[in-house]
Amino acid sequence: MCGGGAVTDSRAGETEAREALRPHAEDAFADELRALAAADDRPRPERWRLSPWAVSLYLLGGELPDGTVITPKYVGPRRLVEVAVSTLATDRALLLLGVPGTAKTWVSEHLAAAVSGDSTLLVQGTAGTAEEAVRYGWNYAQLLAHGPSRDALVASPVMRAMAEGRTARVEELTRIPADVQDSLITVLSEKTLPVPELGEEIQAVRGFNLIATANDRDRGVNELSSALRRRFNTVVLPLPETAEAEVDIVARRVDQIGRSLDLPAASDGAAEIRRVVTVFRELRDGVTADGRTKIKSPSGTLSTAEAISVVTGGAALAAHFGDGVLRAGDVAAGVLGAVVRDPSSDTVVWQEYLESVVRERDGWKDFYRACREVSA
Template sequence: MTPTPSPASPTTSEADEQVLRPHAEQAFADELAALAAVDERPRPPRWHLSPWAVTTYLLGGTLDDGTVITPKYVGRRRLMEVAVASLATDRALLLLGVPGTAKTWVSEHLAAAISGDSTLLVQGTAGTPEESLRYGWNYARLLAEGPSRAALVPSPVMRAMESGSVARIEELTRIPADVQDALISLLSEKTMPVPELDTEAQARPGFNVIATANNRDKGVNDLSSALQRRFTTVVLPLPDSLEEEVEIVRSRVASLSSSLALPEDVAPLAEVARVVQVFRELRSGSTDDQRTALKSPSATLSTAEAISVVVNGATLSAHFGDGRVNAEDVAASLVGAVVKDPVADRVVWQEYLETVVRDRHEWADLYRACRDLG
């Protein structure tokens, strides 16, 4: 009896090419190439696209040749125009907003469209050292050869300066204040002294910095007035309407479902809209019709968290359900997203269930699913 052949496993080279999340310049390479081919507008030095094309890449549109550019950001066009225009000058850009307003997403796509490289990234934390913004040393070579350029380890910011690219700094206000100050002269003078080598790194045209900060971190490591003056601040708001937020969640869930090999139609639009409405009502402190005042939980309940709730529900449905997201699939993740404080938030959630969800007859399945969780 001839054994049944098992499914072919990917070769080593194929496996190496598969990544869970490609960088923006890789995932949207076709769109960037299509924009570059039709882009005849003036480009700042070393920019891969003109400011108009960068904005089109972010907001989406249809090119003259019929190529469809998918929107990466759903929101006010003027905000993106201000952000792109700032990067075309010598002023750095600070994207500010509550968690989940796409600050990191926008910064990545800006860097990809402008420089073709979104990987020159510094992740801000309470332990971020000054070397992450300036340079460090390969101590084995330093001890063996003494100070030399070969022993120097440039930071992503230094590499961006030398290549005329855009550097990204995530969670700037998480970085200690004394480390933040290393940016002041760098952003104003566009040079980075290297006194150990009696030299300096000078920025080439095209260099700039995009930083992000969470405005709920106010008081953690506030930016000095000197540093603030070197940034153009663009505040990314929460989506204006239910419909706008539903579209953001729907499109991101569809994209993530594809990368996770889930069915394309696993999350019905009605279920997405219901999760988003729950988040918006608890976040704003009132029902959608403004008739009932609500207490808000301690959780942020951002658009990003709504995306996670629906994706988790889609995964449950695909692997353990009938392949279509329903109330039982989203209930567990929904409760987990709302109830961060097991005492105070649980009171808020129970009150919302009994005063709002219970009275919506079309939400009876969601009410039962959440109640069954305890």
């Protein structure tokens, strides 16, 4: 009976993962992780599910000897991924730094999934993140009834990761108040978390490490102290170097998101994806792709993540309210919404770009008309 119950619970868990709107990385790519684990004969750090080599392969993609295809989770410099993975195999924590939309959270989640098999030990940084979210809290009913005790202690994701030898994640570290940030110093330097109310401490076991992400544009919001920054090895994730790489990233993610949401597939979308990426890159760089015309940049970041959102929204429009073919009219409103964040300044930038660049570009008349319609 016990064995049957275990099978039933496992199947129920798999069904729940399939039905989740956004499955965790370890659930969405469970087959790939299992195949990698079976083929991985390289040394693994203690409590790691995969070797550092296999973790890198999981992120960058490739093919196993048995023909299993591992899809790339990150398209970018291989060396950056190798540095990030090797950092987690040491006693230094990892800080992923970059402008919005450079896949910091995505990489963080997949690293934790591949290393620990669990990406859910997460602290989401905001201006309201309290120290309890990083260290520990209390069950106040238990605390009032029986006083401080292990039963009354509510472990944070970081404390759980320390005790279980797993990877903890802290998102948007620079949005967390400075005094809360600094509660990580003892954790990262001494690998202990004191609990003075109990006269105890939680010591990290082998396998524990921490991945934090921070936004380049948040510098000065809650700047990391030099003492905390020294505890991290920083890896800067860049924007895609070429238009071709960015088009590839957008196409892959739109396809993945569409399948997870059961969106009807919008056909012939390659041209519009390339067009959205071109617009974003030119406005982001302040110059046209051929380098001949300088243009003003808007206040927003126009990241790859925003391009993915624009194309996904356009694919939904084309599938549900069009003929299934992704066209300029399906992405125009999304592009406008991404570019014009500050109506007082960005509207002028957008109108100048439309008239001086888009209007004159061969083969872009349909996109120009669609953008003019939604901008009116």
